[in-house]
Amino acid sequence: MIFESHAHYDDEAFNDDRDELLNSMTEHGIEYVVNVGASLASTATTVQLVKKYSFMYGAIGVHPNETKELNENNYEWLKQQCKQDKIVAIGEIGLDYYWDEPDKEIQIKWFKRQLELAKEARLPIIIHSRDAAKDTLSIMKEEKAQELNGVIHCFSYSKDMAREYLNMGYYLGIGGFVTFSNAKKLKEVVEYVPVENMLLETDSPYLSPVPNRGKRNSSLNIPYIAKAIAAIKNIDYDEIINITNNNARKLFNIR
Known part of the structure; x- marks a missing residue:
């Protein structure tokens, strides 16, 4: 069974068929x-989603890019959300210098403040880093x-940077980009990094893998990602699925 470590099902792209899609997850593995x-808004909707779906957990x-909305009052609200049932991580947090x-x-x-929050809540972190290595x-x-x-969500940096995070004990999130023909650097990272340090993710509704590139993404596309990793590492597909499932359970403390 597949563990999807990063999705945004509260996004408006799922407004027309959210329940139907999410209710089909188990039958699709x-x-x-x-x-x-x-x-702040998507955190609130995430809290509601994890209450509704037994297989869903939240960060x-x-x-x-949304940090301008933060102030001391709503930061205190974030703190309170850490105590909600089935919240397993702080994220996604980090830096984005693209914009x-x-x-x-x-x-x-x-x-830095959200890193402090993770320490106080004793929760792992999901890091977003774009053009800010x-x-x-x-x-x-x-x-x-x-x-x-x-x-490190949607890892897109060099093998040397991957080594830095592995030395810190972090996992790398591998998504649809690994299936793209121009993803040479990421494929080199995937070849280098042990499967024991990888998580499978989609970032749905974004970053659909080939052959669905350009379309709305969902967790149902993860097999394409896992097959690409299996081919790069010359490892059995089922082994990729099993190891990454165990990795995610361990990181998010889900037994």
Whole structure:
């Protein structure tokens, strides 16, 4: 059975068929899904989703591009959400320098604060890092994030950067990008990294793998990702599924 470690089923892309799709997960071999907050609003809807679906767990947090909405009052609200049932991680949090807003200083401030939140809640973290490799790693080391454990979502950096995170005990989230013909660097990382340090993810509704690239993504596409990893590493598909399932259970403390 597949463990989907990162999806956004609260997204409006699922408004027309959310219940139908999610109710079909088990019959399609999806055992668990972690729905990941990316804003205050999506954190709230994530909390509601995990109450409704027995196979779904949640992560609460504010994506770096949404950190301008944070203040001390709603940060306290985030703290309270950590105590909700079936919340298993803080995320997705981190840095994103692809866009000019919000300012780097704002992103860094709330990245550090949400790392503090994870320490207080004793929860692992889901890290978003885009065009911010150096700052993300240096802040995580400065804040002693190796004490937290977690996953680098949608990993897109070099093999050397992968090694840094492996040395910190982190998992790498591998998604649909690994199926793209221009994903040479990621394929080199997948070849290098042990399966014991990988999680399967889709980032649904984004980043659909080949052959569904450009369409709305869902957890039902994970077999394409797992098959691509299996081919790169010359490992049996079922072994990829089983090991990554165990990895996710361990990280998110799901027995």
